[in-house]
Amino acid sequence: DADVTQTPRNRITKTGKRIMLECSQTKGHDRMYWYRQDPGLGLRLIYYSFDVKDINKGEISDGYSVSRQAQAKFSLSLESAIPNQTALYFCATSGSYEQYFGPGTRLTVT
Amino acid sequence: EDQVTQSPEALRLQEGESSSLNCSYTVSGLRGLFWYRQDPGKGPEFLFTLYSAGEEKEKERLKATLTKKESFLHITAPKPEDSATYLCAVQADGSEKLVFGKGTKLTVNP
Numbered sequence: 001d002a003d004v005t006q007t008p009r010n011r012i013t014k015t016g017k018r019i020m021l022e023c024s025q026t027k028g029h030d031r032m033y034w035y036r037q038d039p040g041l042g043l044r045l046i047y048y049s050f051d052v053k054d055i056n057k058g059e060i061s062d063g064y065s066v067s068r069q070a071q072a073k074f075s076l077s078l079e080s081a082i083p084n085q086t087a088l089y090f091c092a093t094s095g096s097y098e099q100y101f102g103p104g105t106r107l108t109v110t
Numbered sequence: 111e112d113q114v115t116q117s118p119e120a121l122r123l124q125e126g127e128s129s130s131l132n133c134s135y136t137v138s139g140l141r142g143l144f145w146y147r148q149d150p151g152k153g154p155e156f157l158f159t160l161y162s163a164g165e166e167k168e169k170e171r172l173k174a175t176l177t178k179k180e181s182f183l184h185i186t187a188p189k190p191e192d193s194a195t196y197l198c199a200v201q202a203d204g205s206e207k208l209v210f211g212k213g214t215k216l217t218v219n220p
Binding site: 004033090098106 | 152154155
């Protein structure tokens with residue numbers, strides 16, 4: 001079984017809809033992250049969390065919110081999706097320095 | 111502002127033709143430099159962490175080196191299965207954020 005799982009793997013939604021992306025990990029790491037990847041822009045950090053009570057904004061948090069339900073679960077929400085949030089979204093975890101990434105969610109907002 | 115520039119953007123090699131990928135960086139105190147491999151539609155796969163100038167790490171046909179301004183990923187006698195996009199990222203002291211370059215897309219032809 002994969003150490004970091006993301007659901008759904010693909011999602012198409014309409015402008016204005018609320019959508020949640022979920023991430024679970026079995027690595028026992030405290031730190032979890034959400035990134036988005038866009039062609040030509042690379043990976044950018046949206047939010048990160050040290051534990052269930054510690055949530056921090058990354059460089060592009062506007063339009064997103066997160067919830068750390070447990071040490072192993074970290075969800076990303078788009079309250080009102082817009083087309084420029086179409087991207088590949090990755091969850092990552094870390095126990096110290098290295099970050100380990102999930103398989104990604106391809107989100108399309110029409 | 112921390113920055114990472116990778117070159118070339120794309121590289122085509124024949125099987126067995128060794129080469130190097132470059133990652134130039136500027137960072138306010140380096141905590142670590144990371145190399146990842148990313149296959150199409152998948153999450154980045156961790157390869158190496160380098161912490162200080164002069165450090166080298168090897169894994170199979172890959173060898174990563176680090177100076178105060180850049181890192182190289184040397185690929186010796188590559189095989190078609192080495193085809194992927196290779197990502198470089200830096201993390202500054204006191205920061206949780208990984209700053210990624212845009213990657214080098216490597217294609218190894220049989």
